[in-house]
Amino acid sequence: MRQHGQVQHERTTSERTPPRGAYHHGDLRNALSAAAAELAREGGPEAVVLREAARRVGVSPTAAYRHFANHADLLKAVKHEALADLADALAAAVAKADADADDADAADADADQHRSPGAADGGGGQQRTRAQARARARLSAIGHGYVDFALSAPGLFRTAFCHSGTADGTPTEPEPFDLGTERAYRVLVDVLDSMLAAGLIAPARRPGAEITAWAMVHGLTTLLLDGPIRDLPEADRRRMVDDATATLAAGLAASTGPGSGSGAGA
Amino acid sequence: MRQHGQVQHERTTSERTPPRGAYHHGDLRNALSAAAAELAREGGPEAVVLREAARRVGVSPTAAYRHFANHADLLKAVKHEALADLADALAAAVAKADADADDADAADADADQHRSPGAADGGGGQQRTRAQARARARLSAIGHGYVDFALSAPGLFRTAFCHSGTADGTPTEPEPFDLGTERAYRVLVDVLDSMLAAGLIAPARRPGAEITAWAMVHGLTTLLLDGPIRDLPEADRRRMVDDATATLAAGLAASTGPGSGSGAGA
């Protein structure tokens, strides 16, 4: 879980923001959304219950209405937090893949030096292979990171993607999903860009690849979490993720332009 | 919506209809689940409210407890119904694609006959192309059918895939998703089999292809319905579906075995 929200309001009496006089909480909004996020982590979106969050914070139920318009508003805050957590997890997974690749390259270079110090050409050809391996590893990392996050914090993941629209006529408020503002999305864009640069994506397929890739990984996660293949042994699950990202990578690499592979239907 | 549930139980007094016959209401269980399904269609899983369903059927709230263990049980029935509706839509979409292909083939044959009655070899080569075009069209059809169903009945779709597990400790009852019993799944298997037969899927990628394909289409649907690209103009949406199924088809066709395309991560 992200650290903020637990700020706990410093006890240094001389501070400017010290109203710990019990009546005024000091940071109720954050405290409430943190409590609500914890509820979401424990039980998913349905467990995000305003009164319980207030109870945990030690405040009366209606106090929440000074900081959130209503229950949906509180839930929206939790969704933001959950999405941010996901973005953190993805970024960390990709960073780790990069670090691992660095290590591997360093080891290779070391071995090279010891074995054939003056070998010609060996470097150039490897350069490209290395960039490709790196890019592939990043795709795999983001896929596994996505799935791992969802399975390690299912309630939070479900909350991040739960439907907000209050079906009874409310005008479908804009979800907290500003494609482009969203960090998770940018991590993905970055990974796809590196794949394109490494020649692993056919340029014609680059546009729209974010959606295709996201769809594949998100759908797989959904199926693994709540769908027909939930409760799969870890080994099988990892293989499914590998299969799916491999098929995805192969599809993105294929040079046949989009639209020629299907679309023959009326 | 599927027709059953509205069966309205015949009034012929002489009927045997022993198990779920007409006692008081006649067919309360079906009436309730139909009303609940209508609620789901109108407002998604959260709108499935036991008391409202009872109200619509004209019965007291607690009457439902003679036919459903609790609210979750009622919701499960609705999920089954929603899944069945989805299966119907997919089967219909694939059937339509096949019918269209038949028409096209017939037209081609007609044209051929008029143009070059005795052309040698033309048939053999076309045979394979036709099978491939057919299989591709089927994949496209199932993808569009899936998305179209979700967008035309969003509440029902969300209900079909909503999480049931009552987070507060209940032992994760088995969802109504008996992969293999589920008709929607078998429609997909059928489509993938025809693609394999037409040589559109590398045999090494056939295992697990159901999940990969389902994941792609389901994920895309989720993103289009509640995700970052909801409210997309129809034309763009159709293009996204075409892109995604094209990339999927290309990925399944690629001969590089699964696992070589990624999986370089730790």
Added chain:
DNA sequence: CTAGGATGTTCACGCCGTAAACATCTATCG
């Protein structure tokens, strides 16, 4: 120092899921 806004509390209402006790209907058995 004081007035007013921000923050939190108490009380109240209607809706929900659901348990318990009671009423009614229907099929079956003596």
Added chain:
DNA sequence: CGATAGATGTTTACGGCGTGAACATCCTAG
């Protein structure tokens, strides 16, 4: 054929939820 037991539906009641209204308290600007 009439009694009886079980299936079906109703009434009543309880606690929990989201939320509005009126009231209390605190903090800060004038």
